[in-house]
Amino acid sequence: MADVSTESAGAGKQVQDALATSEARMHALLAAAVDGIISIDERGLIQLVNPAAERMFGYSAHELIGKNVSLLIPSPYREEHDGYLARYLGTGEKRIIGISREVEGLRKDGTSFPTELSVAEVRTGRERIFLGILRDISERKRTEERLRLVVESTPNAILMVNAEGNIVLVNSQAEKYFGYRREELIGQAVEILVPERFRAKHPDYRESFFTSPSARPMGVGRDLYGRRKDGSEFPVEIGLTPIETREGLLVLSAIVDITERKRAEEVRAQLSRELAEKNKEMENIVYAVSHDLRAPLVNVQGFSRELGATCRMLQGLLARQGALAPDQVTADEAHSLVNKDIPEALGFIQASVAKMDALLSGLLQVSRLGRALLTPARVDMNGLLAEIRETLEYALKQAGATLAIEPLPACWGDAGHLNQVFSNLLDNAVKYLDRARAGRLVVTGRVEDAQAIYVVEDNGIGIAPAHQAKIFEIFHRLEPSVGSGEGLGLTIVQRIVERHGGRVWVESKPAEGSRFHVALPRAPTTRSDQ
Numbered sequence: 001m002a003d004v005s006t007e008s009a010g011a012g013k014q015v016q017d018a019l020a021t022s023e024a025r026m027h028a029l030l031a032a033a034v035d036g037i038i039s040i041d042e043r044g045l046i047q048l049v050n051p052a053a054e055r056m057f058g059y060s061a062h063e064l065i066g067k068n069v070s071l072l073i074p075s076p077y078r079e080e081h082d083g084y085l086a087r088y089l090g091t092g093e094k095r096i097i098g099i100s101r102e103v104e105g106l107r108k109d110g111t112s113f114p115t116e117l118s119v120a121e122v123r124t125g126r127e128r129i130f131l132g133i134l135r136d137i138s139e140r141k142r143t144e145e146r147l148r149l150v151v152e153s154t155p156n157a158i159l160m161v162n163a164e165g166n167i168v169l170v171n172s173q174a175e176k177y178f179g180y181r182r183e184e185l186i187g188q189a190v191e192i193l194v195p196e197r198f199r200a201k202h203p204d205y206r207e208s209f210f211t212s213p214s215a216r217p218m219g220v221g222r223d224l225y226g227r228r229k230d231g232s233e234f235p236v237e238i239g240l241t242p243i244e245t246r247e248g249l250l251v252l253s254a255i256v257d258i259t260e261r262k263r264a265e266e267v268r269a270q271l272s273r274e275l276a277e278k279n280k281e282m283e284n285i286v287y288a289v290s291h292d293l294r295a296p297l298v299n300v301q302g303f304s305r306e307l308g309a310t311c312r313m314l315q316g317l318l319a320r321q322g323a324l325a326p327d328q329v330t331a332d333e334a335h336s337l338v339n340k341d342i343p344e345a346l347g348f349i350q351a352s353v354a355k356m357d358a359l360l361s362g363l364l365q366v367s368r369l370g371r372a373l374l375t376p377a378r379v380d381m382n383g384l385l386a387e388i389r390e391t392l393e394y395a396l397k398q399a400g401a402t403l404a405i406e407p408l409p410a411c412w413g414d415a416g417h418l419n420q421v422f423s424n425l426l427d428n429a430v431k432y433l434d435r436a437r438a439g440r441l442v443v444t445g446r447v448e449d450a451q452a453i454y455v456v457e458d459n460g461i462g463i464a465p466a467h468q469a470k471i472f473e474i475f476h477r478l479e480p481s482v483g484s485g486e487g488l489g490l491t492i493v494q495r496i497v498e499r500h501g502g503r504v505w506v507e508s509k510p511a512e513g514s515r516f517h518v519a520l521p522r523a524p525t526t527r528s529d530q
């Protein structure tokens, strides 16, 4: 027996030792744990606090043991906590047990911090305790917040899309670009942001990205467009970056709206087209100038040579007159030279010089037009045409013609330059009237979309079809010449109209009349127009 009792006493000692060792291990474990560990009983009273939890909350264990755990929970969660516990004990409804979630902890100094809490329920005999394991996630939260700020503050739209093609994250720039609110985008297929005509192909592109993910620009060689909520589109450039996350592989797309860049490119292309056009025009001008200026020059040359020869003959005659008897002088010859040949040659020289002068001044006028500063404003075309009519009154009377001006819409332009346009057109209309019938000129106008279109119509001699395309060219005149002019009027008209961003064209039938159309930007609508 003694043996047995000694044995059992020995066994008891062993058990005790084992228990002591196990408790010491437990303490060591709790002390070493990085996570905070707090246990509470069914009433919510704290039983155990490990050093990590002490550090986390700024309390020492003995300050906490026996106190209600709600001490560590900030309002308004604190008030709810007792309710949770009571409900769980009553209904078994688990809200937090077995799940880890983010909650706020309250430190002794009154500050709070985010923590990830998981709660385990432990039964020891009849007793039931709850073990809370806490991890301070302030640092993680700060990193997340910093990341969020970076994502939010980039000038690009950012989207994160999962392998199924659903949007999992957007920044505020993406909301602005696409006109959707964040909650309207999250969970949606990314295809809603792709124009309909590209949608069908998009999932294939997406799939091939997920099969061989690498950071790269999207759609190299294709023009990409984003589609806004209202259905409108805008050109974009998209960079794709694969990102490995806990949710699996995601693709981060950074989207840049390149509307402005495209517009700038278009303007540049337009400018270089215009420059090429202007160069061509310059070449034409140079050709026309050298061609047209040569004719009067050749005349000047010819007639001055003739004058030289005439002079030499005159000198000969005079010499002979001195040497020979007076009755041998051909008086008729001398008369003809002085009274006819010389004045005639001089007349041609003067006319050629005058012609050259006119051509040169016309040329100057055209070249000045290209550089003249336009000061656009709303132009009252009724007032402008009334002014022109006054200056035309005499010519109209001379030609026995009438001019009707119908009510005209206002346009946007430089009044001085537009006066020149309509003066030239009406001058021509009078100049090229048909003497065989009563002249009738009409000016009408209408608004069409963003343009004001004016028509200057006459019932004059008209223009042959072959000739119509050329009349706007510099120095181009109808041969044989009808009327007088340098063939500059319409060149100037076209220059001015085009500098206004407008267009001029002609419709004409020989022997019936002509209609010159001038399209100009319409004046912005003001209250007085309504």
Ligand code: ADP
Pocket: 428, 429, 432, 458, 460, 461, 462, 463, 471, 472, 476, 477, 478, 484, 485, 486, 487, 488, 489, 490, 491, 514
């Ligand atoms: P210009 O009148 O000095 O010859 P323009 O440039 O004004 O030069 O006109 C070029 C040519 O176009 C004219 O020579 C004429 O043949 C033709 N033209 C212009 N306006 C009319 C018109 N209203 N009716 C008929 N022909 C016209």
